Amino acid sequence: MATTAGVQDKPTVWLKLAHGSGAAAFGIKNNGFDYFLLLFYGTVIGLEPGLVGLAIFIALTFDAVSDPLVGYWSDNFRSKWGRRHPFMYAAALPVALSYFMLWNPPELGQTGLFFxxxxxxxxxxxFITFYETPSSALIPELTSDYEERTSLQSYRLFFxxxxxxxxxIIMFGALMTGPLGMLDPQAYATYGVVGSLMILVTILISAIGTHHRIPHLHRPVATGERYTVRRIFREMFETLSEKSFIALFFATVLFAIASGLAAALSFLMLRYFWGFAEFQIxxxxxxxxxxxxxxxxIAPWSVRKIGKKQSVVVLGVLAFTIQPAPVLLRLLGMMPENGDxxxxxxVLGINVIDLALIIATQAVAYSMIADLVESNQVKTGRRNEGVYYAATTFTRKVTQGIGVAAAGAILSMIAFPEGAEPEAVPAETLWKLGAFYxxxxxxxxxxxxxxxxRYRIDKAGHEENLRKLAESRGPQA
Structure with missing residues (x-):
């Protein structure tokens, strides 16, 4: 056996709140990268939008190596604070400081700003990987229950x-209310201060709030085999070659790219394509x-009713046909004119319902990763939560990588004017924006x-994996 210790099958609400609250740090970081980064660097500062997308895409190539290595490291880390918490504590200050610097750049030319x-x-x-991957990897350790894992993931996505x-809300309700509005550089500087402080606080709350569970979490057992680069990559390959994981990985990559594209262009679509005022936004x-x-x-309810894979498919079909519908109808001349x-x-009512379905779909899809852990453990004898959730962290960061790069490419292709007022953007340009989007x-x-x-693990399969693992632990009980 690769691990010892048991899991708590029914986490308390307080534990769910403590664990889930830390996801606010990832959400804050995502908010900046998804919604404001392209606008800030590409419009306010004046860095060519294609270079903004290229910068994020380059960072993505580093993630492809660093994320699984951090996951593997946290799976096999030994300390008095367990496998996960040392990473969580260590990430808090560096990620907050670097996030502050992102929104307070020095005066540089195009090349300097790009680098x-x-x-x-x-x-x-x-740095966010050092927190998010170990924190997410706690889900299958906090409970082995099929439905409870979806509940834990729902808390994380809610926060x-x-x-x-x-x-x-802070940006639009307070920081962007001056005469420059969305083009005010000071608003983004203050945003960086507030965001970095909130990241620091929420990471520490989550780490401290789950600290008492450390004695009950799984611990890696020494095998006597020396760690080498060959061994590390062999074990990661074995872990990630699970067929259900491959299906889920490519699904989450595509989900993330689509979400990143939608998020990066969100405010441009609202302000320019739909012509909404800043108060409406x-x-x-x-x-x-x-x-x-x-x-x-919705997410836990749907899993209880029809299971995880069926929930993702049903909720996804509803969500992903609703989301582009208003834009397609506008292109066909079947929506009210701007100003009506x-x-x-x-459009707001459609978005509220659609976004709820998307969030529920995400919660269920991410909770499916937890059930891969026991399936892999049955086959390999190892628990590799960190490697699996590193893949999830990676795909969620693809949201900013390929998604923002695609958004920048679209803006470059249609020659979207920098810093222009909505009425100054040609109607043909707006039509092209919707036609690409x-x-x-x-x-x-x-x-x-x-x-x-193509995902294959259902509730019955998960419970069968738990039964096999329980039998293998029987003589040690």
Whole structure:
């Protein structure tokens, strides 16, 4: 056996709150990268949008190596504080400091800004991995229950989405209310201060709040085999070659790219394509909390009713056909014109429901990763939660990588004017923006749902894996 110790099958609400609250740090970081980074560097500072996307894509190549290595390291780390918590504590200050620096750049030319952004993107994404991967990897350790794992993941996504949304509310409700609005550089500097402090606090709350569970978590057992580069990559390959994981990995990659593309262009679509005023965008942002709450409730309920894979497929089909629908209808001339009093409540209502379904889909899909742990343990004798969740962290950061790169490429291809007022953007340019945006999302989402259909572990299969592991531990009981 690779590990010892048991798991708590019914985590308390307080434990779920403590564990889940830390996801706000990832949500805050994502909020900045997804919604404001391209706008800040590409419009306010004046770095060419394609270079912004390239900088994030370069950081993504570092993630492809660092994420699984951090996951493997945390799976095999030995300390008096267990496998996960030393990483969580160590990440708090570095990620907060680097996030602050991102939004307070020095005065540099195009080349200097590009290298500054690239370097900080690498640092932030590496530091956040040191927290997010070990923290997420606690889910299968805190409970082996099929439904409870979805509940734990729902708490994480609720706090992740809410944490990020609160930053947007602060931006639109307080920081961007000056005469320069969304083009005010001081607003982004203050955003960096507030965001970095919130990241620091939420990481520490989560680490401290789950600290008491350390004695009950799994511990790696020494095998006597020396760690070598060959052994590390052999074990990671064995872990990640699970067929259900491969299906889930490609699904989450496609989900993440689509989400990143939608997020990076979100405010441009709202302000320019739909012509919404800044106060309307503020209201739009506030309703994300409502969607997060709805998704938080829908995900566990759907798993109890129809299981995980079926939940993802059903919720996904609903969500991913609804999301691009308003844009496609506008391209066909079947939506109210900009300025029509019916347009904002119509598009807003559709978005609230659609986003709730997307969040629920994400919660269920991410919870499916936890069930891979025992399946892999039956085959290899090792628990590799960190490696699996590193892959999840990687795919979620693809949201900023390929998604932002794609958004930057679209803006470059359609020659979207930098810093222009909505009325100054040609109608043809806006039509091209929608024509690239909606079909791209639809194709990516449908591809992800096809990948999900290849996942094979259901509740019965998970419980059978637990039974086999219990039998193997029998003589030691």
């Amino acid at each position: 500054y952004l690239t370097g900080l993107a690498v640092l932030i994404r590496t 992740g989405w809410t944490g990020g949304t609160m930053m947007s 503020f209201i739009w942002t506030c309703t994300v909390v409502l969607s997060a709450l709805m998704g938080f409730l 009093p019916l347009l904002f409540p119509l 909606a079909p791209s999302l639809l194709v990516l989402y449908l591809g992800a749902l096809y990948c999900i259909s």
